[in-house]
Amino acid sequence: MALVYQRTCGLLDVPFHYCPGCTHGIVHKLVAEVLCELGLLDGAIGVSSVGCTYNNYEYFACDMQQAAHGRAPAVATGIKRVLPDATVFTYQGDGDLAAIGTAEIVHAAARGERITTVFVNNAIYGMTSGQMAPTTLVGQVTTTSPYGRDAATQGFPINVSEMLATLRGAVYVERVSVTSVKGIRAAKKAIRKAFLVQRKGLGFSFVEVLSTCPTNWGLSPVESLKWVDTAMQEQYPLGVFKGADLEVEP
């Protein structure tokens, strides 16, 4: 019988701990597949962050470091400066990257660190049970914005991709989603491009992936996908914010 599908070589044979309907699993698979397909896995070092993905260092088959909350881009910088030929990536959520780790991501991008960041934005703190994130939409109900995020006292969401795209060191910035087969294919293409940008030594590459959190949103997995496509995309439009013209395919 012909083998038509198997687990990517980039992921170890361990069960994920993610909630039903969470799209982290898809994003993990895409990152792992790209590393395998480009032949980069054996020379890759990933950096886990703090939040729902705190222990994804146990999932990826490449060497991994686990970083303190928000510090993954600094840790990745340290690794890359020691091993300039390695493929170094961070995998971070929105609480980690856009709140406590804002300085680290901005400056890694500004320096044009030859690293790749996969930024999973689900507009909420998942691991700590559904608090308001910097990316939480205005009006969105969370455990720390129980009456809906009030812009007057709790401010506005941060569009990280648009912000980073203003920095010269960030050469490739794209926002994708994984709510449909078409979206997943586009996300994989973006992640592939981001790693190729790093391999070419062009600068900092960044892929923001709109993701779901059915558990903390209080929605079913299917409703969650719809919410990403509607409410989230209204605040966070998909697209390439930097580097659309870069030709990096070998």
Next chain:
Amino acid sequence: MDRLPDRVLMKGNEAIAEAAIRAGCRHYFGYPITPQTEIAHYMAKRMKSVGGVFLQAESEVAAINMVYGAAGAGARVMTTSSSPGISLKQEGFSYIAGAELPCVVVNVARCGPGLGGILPAQGDYFQATKGGGHGDYRNAVLAPASVQELYQLTVEAFDLADRYRVLVLILADGTLGQMMEPVSHLEPKDATAAGKPWATVGTGGKRFHNTITSIYIDPERLEAHNLHLQAKYAKIARNEVRCESVGVEGAEVVVTAFGTTARIVRNVIRQAAEEGIKVGLIRPITLWPFPSEAVAAAAAHPSVKALLSVELNAGQMVEDVRLAVNGAKPVQFHGRMGGMLPTQREILERIRAIARPEGGT
């Protein structure tokens, strides 16, 4: 590497930087803060000529996390700062301890609390030796008292860090960082990093993945990890205690002092001797592990009336002295703060009061 003359006049901060390079450190991450910024200046110039990396980080927090990443990738790596910056690095210290990453950090200490001032102090003793970050961990802490010793201990710090997979903290102060003294350039014993099979350098397709982490959600695994760390710290405490012990035999008063303060005390000892008062000095070179046995042994000498701990703080190391003495003899304290240094005269007065309580000779 270009040769420097056998003996050169160097600023303390420069000696730290040159020593690190001679010890095989090729990665330095730092953030400007007085009174240690010359280290960054030196590294910015020198790293280029030795093919190393100097990176000015966006913050102390980022710098220590760059150290985490670089140490995890197997490099000999250093960051340096001064007191307020070292406070910011405490998060990283704790993670580095948990993940068992070898690295060297220098604190050219100034006075606090808060922004305090830029003059020398030893108010960071508690932070350096008792923690600072969260959890049960230890850093090896070295306390040089001259520019030559700054140089030597910086070289040795890298070996110590690699041997035990710990953070080695060099606790200097603004005086040592800024002063100039002759330094003999001893070639390091071990200029190349030891084999680090645990490092994350890419699997090369030849082994299972390596992971660097400090998180253990399973309590049994975390307790086992903590017990492993404690066993390692116990080994350091057994093997690595260092102190300078001078004239303790037959002394009436034994002074304990480290770093800059010990230099002042040395002069006082000469002055006291002229008055016929024999004073001994115990100068801890490792603040952790603390030379408790040497202090206890000194206290046990029948001639010793009391111990006097002289420090640039409100009384920090004196707590470790008291623990070591364990009530065998009185332990007194003399300290100055805010960047003020004790004069020889005021220390001598304290010594006289112990040795000649009636004011007689």
